[in-house]
Amino acid sequence: MNRIEVEKKVLNENQVLAEQLRERYSRDGVFCVNLVSSPGSGKTLLLERTLEYMDPQARVAVLTGDLQTENDAKRLARFGFPVKQIITGGTCHLDAKMIGKHLEGWELGNLDLLVIENVGNLVCPSSYDLGEDAKVVLLSTTEGEDKPLKYPSMFFKSDLMLLTKIDLLPYLPFDADLARENARRVHPQIEIIDVSNITGQGIDRWMKWLQESQQRKRSASVLGISTGN
Amino acid sequence: MNRIEVEKKVLNENQVLAEQLRERYSRDGVFCVNLVSSPGSGKTLLLERTLEYMDPQARVAVLTGDLQTENDAKRLARFGFPVKQIITGGTCHLDAKMIGKHLEGWELGNLDLLVIENVGNLVCPSSYDLGEDAKVVLLSTTEGEDKPLKYPSMFFKSDLMLLTKIDLLPYLPFDADLARENARRVHPQIEIIDVSNITGQGIDRWMKWLQESQQRKRSASVLGISTGN
Numbered sequence: 001m002n003r004i005e006v007e008k009k010v011l012n013e014n015q016v017l018a019e020q021l022r023e024r025y026s027r028d029g030v031f032c033v034n035l036v037s038s039p040g041s042g043k044t045l046l047l048e049r050t051l052e053y054m055d056p057q058a059r060v061a062v063l064t065g066d067l068q069t070e071n072d073a074k075r076l077a078r079f080g081f082p083v084k085q086i087i088t089g090g091t092c093h094l095d096a097k098m099i100g101k102h103l104e105g106w107e108l109g110n111l112d113l114l115v116i117e118n119v120g121n122l123v124c125p126s127s128y129d130l131g132e133d134a135k136v137v138l139l140s141t142t143e144g145e146d147k148p149l150k151y152p153s154m155f156f157k158s159d160l161m162l163l164t165k166i167d168l169l170p171y172l173p174f175d176a177d178l179a180r181e182n183a184r185r186v187h188p189q190i191e192i193i194d195v196s197n198i199t200g201q202g203i204d205r206w207m208k209w210l211q212e213s214q215q216r217k218r219s220a221s222v223l224g225i226s227t228g229n
Numbered sequence: 230m231n232r233i234e235v236e237k238k239v240l241n242e243n244q245v246l247a248e249q250l251r252e253r254y255s256r257d258g259v260f261c262v263n264l265v266s267s268p269g270s271g272k273t274l275l276l277e278r279t280l281e282y283m284d285p286q287a288r289v290a291v292l293t294g295d296l297q298t299e300n301d302a303k304r305l306a307r308f309g310f311p312v313k314q315i316i317t318g319g320t321c322h323l324d325a326k327m328i329g330k331h332l333e334g335w336e337l338g339n340l341d342l343l344v345i346e347n348v349g350n351l352v353c354p355s356s357y358d359l360g361e362d363a364k365v366v367l368l369s370t371t372e373g374e375d376k377p378l379k380y381p382s383m384f385f386k387s388d389l390m391l392l393t394k395i396d397l398l399p400y401l402p403f404d405a406d407l408a409r410e411n412a413r414r415v416h417p418q419i420e421i422i423d424v425s426n427i428t429g430q431g432i433d434r435w436m437k438w439l440q441e442s443q444q445r446k447r448s449a450s451v452l453g454i455s456t457g458n
Contacts, residue, residue, distance in 0.1 A: 002235075003235050003238075003239055006231075006232050006235045009232075010232055038267045038268040038269060038349070039267040039351050039372055039373075039376055039379070039380065040267060040369070040371060040372025040373045040376060066379050067352065067379060067380055067381070067382075068378060068379055068380075068381055069375070069378050069379050071375055071378070071379070090352075090382065092321065092350070092352035092353050119352070120267070120351065120379070120380075121321070121350055121351070121352055121353075122268050122349065122350070123296065123319075123321035123348070123350055123353070124321050124350075124352070124353065140269070140371065142269060142369065142371035142394065142397070143268055143269025144268075144269045146298070146300055147268055147269060149297060149298050149300070150268070150295050150296060150297055150298050150300070150349070151268065151296055151297075151349075152296070152297055153296075153319065165371065168371070168397065168400060168401075171397060171400050172397075173427070198402070
């Protein structure tokens with residue numbers, strides 16, 4: 001078997017497991033978001049702001065992936081919601097098998113929202129379906145306007161782009177309009193919200209997006225329509 | 230053949246080609262640098278500053294890798310040195326085969342310095358030797374201090390870390406000492422230079438590092454000592 005055949009087999013196996021996860025999420029009424037971005041675009045800080053903003057009774061849980069360290073899970077655990085770290089040990093993405101394994105011990109029926117923070121990588125995570133209802137890509141203002149064109153698969157597959165570190169705009173040679181235009185060239189329907197994890201700008205819109213997306217899934221479910229990838 | 234066996238086979242094949250490249254560089258007296266980082270850490274802008282700083286008679290060439298677009302080659306070509314774009318078409322790293330292919334048509338004997346700008350990705354490029362004499366990793370101040378711990382392989386394998394976007398420090402909750410400490414925890418001998426591609430801070434030190442590294446290779450070659458990975 002050559003490399004491309006093995007690659008295809010791995011992706012096919014992942015797809016089977018991802019569909020099983022998607023069915024579980026639907027059956028248990030969980031909305032699942034897969035957060036993707038370059039390293040350091042602000043995924044963990046966004047999650048801190050998100051959990052801080054949540055009602056303490058909210059039924060939310062987080063799986064956070066990294067090649068090494070438990071740092072992110074430690075940062076996120078202090079908000080009192082269930083959090084687990086997935087250490088990939090060098091692998092450049094999360095896959096559906098890792099998600100299934102780390103969901104063990106959690107009763108999905110007790111959750112409304114599951115957020116997965118993927119490994120910081122704009123390439124490989126785009127190939128691995130985790131059964132999520134939506135992919136959300138973070139692009140930070142410090143990364144340059146051209147990233148959607150250079151990494152098109154990730155932006156094409158994402159439902160929402162969060163343009164993070166928007167507070168740094170005054171100090172950067174960054175054309176936010178051009179960045180948005182580039183994202184829409186790759187994916188005309190992509191939604192875009194400007195966000196600052198430092199000043200809190202846009203966090204309310206992001207929370208609203210999360211709530212409305214969950215609501216949409218619930219309504220679709222009542223009507224027997226499936227959502228997701 | 231299972232996935233890990235195929236992975237090993239691919240890496241072994243790459244290693245054979247990388248050694249051939251290394252021999253060519255040595256025979257022709259070329260110093261080869263492999264620039265690696267997250268997307269948007271400033272590799273291309275650093276190269277613009279570097280080429281701008283060069284004597285117009287300098288014998289330097291650049292290979293620049295991206296999943297898509299010829300943008301970087303266009304940006305770099307205006308300095309008058311030979312530049313080629315490598316479009317990986319979705320692959321998350323450059324490999325030795327791509328380098329060999331894109332070196333065709335260039336007379337290495339006419340070069341002193343070959344700079345390879347890898348795909349923006351802190352994970353996969355660390356596994357693929359390109360026959361380079363040195364890996365240089367860029368970490369930008371906007372990415373967070375923890376990246377060397379989260380992506381240890383890349384920092385362990387790099388000879389030099391350029392701490393980029395140092396001009397943004399006043400606007401960021403970023404502890405530069407901690408970032409340097411984390412890099413040294415992973416790789417105690419790593420050299421570190423603070424750089425701003427905007428203000429030009431540190432570019433002279435980076436140019437000096439390049440010159441001294443080339444000089445060291447030449448001296449080692451006279452003494453019959455091999456350098457590189």
